[in-house]
Amino acid sequence: MKNDFVIHTLENGLRVVIEVMPGVRSAACGFLARTGSRDEDPQMAGVSHFLEHMCFKGTHHRTCEQINIAFDEMGSLYNAFTSKERTFYYGWVRDADLERQTELLADMMRSALPQPEFDVEKKVILEEIAMSNDQISHLAYDFLHENVFAGHPAAWPVLGFADTIEKLTRDQMDAYLAERYAPDNLVLVVAGRVRPEQVIRLASRLTADWLPAGRSRSRIPPVLNAGQAVKKVERFHQQEIALVFAAPGAGHPMDETAEATASILGGGNSRIFWNIVQAGLSPRAGAWRVAYEDCGLTILSGLCDPANCEKLAEALRKEARELIAQGPEPHEVQRVKNKRRTSLAVEAEAPYYRLVQIMDDVDTYGQPRSVEQRLAEVDAVTGQSVVDYLEAFPITDPGFLVSVGPREWPAS
Known part of the structure; x- marks a missing residue:
């Protein structure tokens, strides 16, 4: 298997990592936000996962409905997930639709966080927390981290807690979005039948007005308790x-x-x-x-x-x-x-x-x-x-x- 990587960093700090796969007829792209639940302040536990949901709920150019329909119009296989250390948004389309897919995901990285959608989605997150607590394996996994990593940000669950989600405001999330989804904390990853120079030009155009935060990721290693x-x-x-x-x-x-x-x-x-x-x-x-x-x-x-x-x-x-x-x-x-x-x-x-x-x-x-x-x-x-x-x-x-x-x- 031949691998052909192209790695480029834009002036705003956004890294673009591309693997050319000439033997396929499709392409996948995704934005990696290098932030997760262990990067949150205690009073905002769960904001990373909540924000992941909100990025599908409306931008300055699209409504929630338009975002979701746009994925289906391309026939995209798409998803997103949040972990303790990262958040990733991605989609897989035929190669001819890569530009549309990349533009849609880039737009989502600048979510407008509409207040009505925020209020509704907060209820969804609270239900998700309740559902997780009703599954013994999920409850045990979170309880394990809470105690093994007690006193460290790795201790709290990705979903957060009911009380932190209830108290979280749209303005708090907006400040988190501006800092953690700045281009110098994002990576655009692309794989498939693509032309790297076209991808780089596209990324440069789509993110031309994105301003870097100048914030380096700093994490303190946890100590495992006995x-x-x-x-x-x-x-x-x-x-x-x-x-x-x-x-x-x-x-x-x-x-x-x-x-x-x-x-x-x-x-x-x-x-x-x-x-x-x-x-x-x-x-x-x-x-x-x-x-x-x-x-x-x-x-x-x-x-x-x-x-x-x-x-x-x-x-x-x-x-x-x-x-x-x-x-x-x-x-x-x-x-x-x-x-x-x-x-x-x-x-x-x-x-x-x-x-x-x-x-x-x-x-x-x-x-x-x-x-x-x-x-x-x-x-x-x-x-x-x-x-x-x-x-x-x-x-x-x-x-x-x-x-x-x-x-x-x-x-x-």
Whole structure:
């Protein structure tokens, strides 16, 4: 697979990152806003996600209805998401419509934040928070961060809290928009059948009046707490428990090995799947890694009957102990590497998915990686690298125990 990147920075600070994919007939583009929930002030928790919604609700040139119809008129496959560290808006169209798609997304980056739409969308966000709290896995995930990262901006949920959303004003959001969606904190990413010089000229024209904020992103690394946290919620009938350990952050040299280790332990057809889920102890259990800019977490978790909390926790710890003591089997390493290779290769053939890969690389490494580079990093994973990784980032110490459900376990 041939990769052809063009990277250009406009005078206003907007970075434009392009990958030419001549073998396709479509193109995808997206605006990365390098801001997320961990960049918010405590009293404005949830503003990043709320703003993501509002960017679809009206600009100085389009109404909410016109924005949504414009996407469909192009046949665009589009979406947006907000995380703790970034917000991304993107669309995938036939190559002939790339200019229209880019112009629409650029217009959305200058949302007018109409007050009537703001008032309505606030209710939508509050409902979204309530719905999330009704799902035990979501509640446990947020509770986990709230305690593992207590006292740090990474602790609060992407959705924010009901009280911070209720108190948030349109003017507060407008000030956040002006600062965090300034061109020097945005990246325009484009992938597909495109001509880079045309994309750069288009970006320059669309953003000619955008003024930089001159603000550099500054984040304080969180400190992972140890101990346990229990949240008794009687309305649930099952218990969610999680064991949390330190892991490398995004872009770490052991990145692919960390992903492989989690997959061997708790991914599809993993040890946890066969020895815990298929054994009937838990209907849903696994292990995964959460990677942030400056830290990471390995999470072993599962759902169970409240009476089986002790059994599930011990079963998860047993699988972790055995992986460290025995190391991975060669067939396990090969299986997860093949799944990863296929995933990367398939995604790289579609501009929509390749766009997200490039965006992630740009935000993590400062520049995109070729498909060959990514595959080479997967190839470098070995049984010994998994052993070395588990020595550097052990998952057999007590870690942090999180328990959410109708049983107050473990007792304080």
